[in-house]
Amino acid sequence: MSRKRRSRLSLRTREAINGHLFTLPFVIGFILMFLFPFIQSMMFSLSKLEISSQGYTLTWTGLENYHNALFINAEYPRLLLETAVQMLRDVPLILVFSFFASILLNQQFKGRLFARVVFFLPVILSADIILRMESADYISAFLDASLAEEAASQGTLGTIFSRGQLVSLLMYMKLPQQLVTYIVTGSEQIATIIRSSGVQILIFLAGLQSISPSLFEVAKIEGATGWECFWMITFPMLSPLIVTNIVYSIIDFFTIPSNPLVDFIESNMFGGAGYGVAMAMSWLYFVFIALFLLLTAGLISRRVVYME
Amino acid sequence: MKRKYVIGFIIGILRYLVIVSICYVILRPLLAKIVSSFMMEQDLYDQTVKWIPRNFTLENYRAMYVHMKYLIALRNSLAFSLLIALLQLASCTLVGYGLARFRFRAAKLIFALAIFTLIVPPQIIILPLYLNFRFFSIPFVMPKPGINLLDSIWPFVFMAASGTGFNNGLFIYIMRQFFKNSPKSLEEAAYIDGANAMQTFVRVMLPGAVPALVIVFLFAFVWQYNDYFFTGMYWSKAVLLSHTLDVAAANYAYSLGTHFRGHYISLLNNTGMILFILPLLVLFGFTQRYFIESVERTGIVG
The missing domain is CATH 1.20.5 (Single alpha-helices involved in coiled-coils or other helix-helix interfaces)
Structure with a gap:
């Protein structure tokens, strides 16, 4: 039936x-x-929230919580600005790093499997409980200090230049002051950047695998050099993924629990300024993220090459 | 020709240099943790001790093993993560398949909503959700004050089974892309043979989707195992490894009736972290080949 x-x-x-x-x-x-x-x-x-064992009551207060968050709370606007600046600094570095790392890992060499496993480890090991504990870790700092000393005396890999040498080298190259500061602070962030690039590397790697080899064959027959192949084939073919990765990196950066602003909002939710203000802070934060994402995605997706 | 060979050789060496230094940056903190976990407290203050412990000890492991309630907490964590990961896998695969294979007007909207859930920071909805689970009631069925669903497994089960758990938007996205890229001919053959949509999905499509299923399952499992935020919120009484790790060092000090110095607490925490990641490392060791290859084959990229 x-x-x-x-x-x-x-x-x-x-x-x-x-x-x-x-x-x-x-x-x-x-x-x-x-x-x-x-x-x-x-x-x-938009209200005052009171919780009892029988339920919760809301009293409408209008925009008061928002006013509190923005103008009365001393920490919040500063943290919001700091997070934004930090993100503007880190996301491009993460993007550039994961792009080149994926190209490296896509090549044929001995120990490639091992390298891939290592590059992917941070995705698995970055539990928020671990990040939380590490922010208060003395031993790593202690080992860091002693190793840096050692490296400075012997000139080992990783710290070939001290900070001062790097600055003077870059200044000698007549680079603009702001760029020098950016590179130097960026190089101090290297460990963080490498650790937050795992998923992005995987996405780029998947993209590289999906480029048809015949494109490169044709280019080679036509006499293109490796450099030209990179800019004419690899880069445009990966460009849609650059947008995906930018969006992913921004979201990841904004929502990771070790982000000080996220921490601050949570500490306000239970104690501190109270539920209402904490919710207002989250909303302001969300609107901020959303605007930011729309702006970046809008600006970049115009230049993207789509192969449909 | 010879010049080309030399350039290739130099590039090869440079490549190894870069890769080795990046691996070093990633592995070093892990090595530092492993090494220090075998040290006794006085080694921390000894300037001559750097990488090799002078006073080798397993005492840190013993203490953390006891105070993390390791066996119980590990069993709970593994069972809980397994259940939640399987539920998330089931719901996200269904939804992803529905979005990829059937043309209907709401499909685009539903997909956009799934992506939207990724962008909204969890802090926004966590408090209302907390209250809804605390005073859980269903209109017309259960009266108003409702029952308390907190400190039980149900909040997680509800969210996982409906594909609204942590990062489930990403899983829906992965599954949708995968099914979009897989050939239609098998399904058509199944339909002609008289199978309905559900039979086709389970018998024909799922066996071919193993790479995508593995990656979604592993992500879901690892993220649930690592989770501290949501379990701390909705199930703070649970004996899970991520929570016992947090307080183990303090409990140890309390049981001895002393306060530890900062360095020693870090040492104990490092040991605890190794015990915490060990199961994940084992899991990753068994599946990494599959994992990394399947990322490529799932065509997340579309």
Whole structure:
């Protein structure tokens, strides 16, 4: 009976029904466990929230929480600005690093498997509990100090230049002051940058694998050099992924629990300025992230080459 | 020709130099942890001790093993992560397949919403969710004050089963891209043979999707195992490894009735971290080949 009725439905309708059925879990979950709390949290940020054992009550206060977060709280605006500056500094470095690392790892050499495993380790080992503990770690600092001393006396790999030497070298190259500062602070961040590039490297690596080898063969027959191949084939073919990676890096940077602003909001939620203000802070933060993402994605995606 | 060979040789050496130094940066903190975990406290203050412990000891491991409640916490963590990862895998695969293979008007919207859940910082919805789970009620079925679902497994089960758990938007994205790229002919053959959509999905599509399934499962498992934020919020009484690790050093000091110095606490924490990551390293050791290859084959890139 049911079989008969089903077969009378058009292919289109059947497809639509199946589509809705398959995605139903997410739709229900999204409405109940995302959209609903999302709206609630907006309400919370506009009111005073009191929790008792019987439930919670909301008293409408308008924009007071936002006013508190922005103008009365001394820490928040400063942290917001600092996070933004830090992100502007780190995301380009992460991007450049993961791009070249993926190109390196895509080449044929002995020990490639080992290198890939090592490069991917940080993704697995960056639990927030570990990051949290490491921020208060003396031993790494202690070993760092003693190794840096050792390296400075022997000139080992990794610290070929001391900070002062690097600065004077870059100044000697007549680079602008701001660029020198950027490179120097960036080079001090190297460990953090390498550790937060794991997923990005994987995404680029997957992209490199999907470029058809025939493109390179043709280019070679036409007499293109490796340099030309890189700029004419590899770079444009990877450009859609650059957008993906920028978006991923920005989100990752903003939501990682070791981010001081995230930490600050959480500490305010339970104690400190209270729920309402903490929600207002989260909302301001979210709007900030969203604007930022739209702006970057909009600016960059114009230059992207899409092969459809 | 000879010049080309020389250039190739130099480039090869440079490449190794770069790769070795990057590996060094990644592995060094891990090595430092392993080395220091075998040291006794006085080695920390000894200027001549750098990489090799002078007073070799397993005492740190013993202490952390006891105070992390290692066996119980590990068992709980593994079982909990396995269950949640399987639920997330099931829901995200279903949704990803539905979005990739069936044309219907809401598909684009649903996909956009899945991506949207990735962009919103979890801090925004965590408090309302907390309250909803604390005073859990269903209109017309359960009366208003509701029941307390906190400190149970249910918040995690609900979120995992509906594909709204941590980073599940990413999993939906991966699965959708994978199914979009796989050939349609197998499914069409199955439909002609009279299978319905669910049968086709389970019998025909899933066996071919193993690479994508493995990567989503591993990500889900590792992230759940590592999670401190959500379990701390909704299930703070759970005996999970990420929580026992946090307080183990303090508990140890308390049981001895003393205070430890900062350096010694770090030493104990380092030892605890090794015990914490050890199962993940073992898991990664067994699956890394599969993992890294499957990332390439899933065509996350589309």
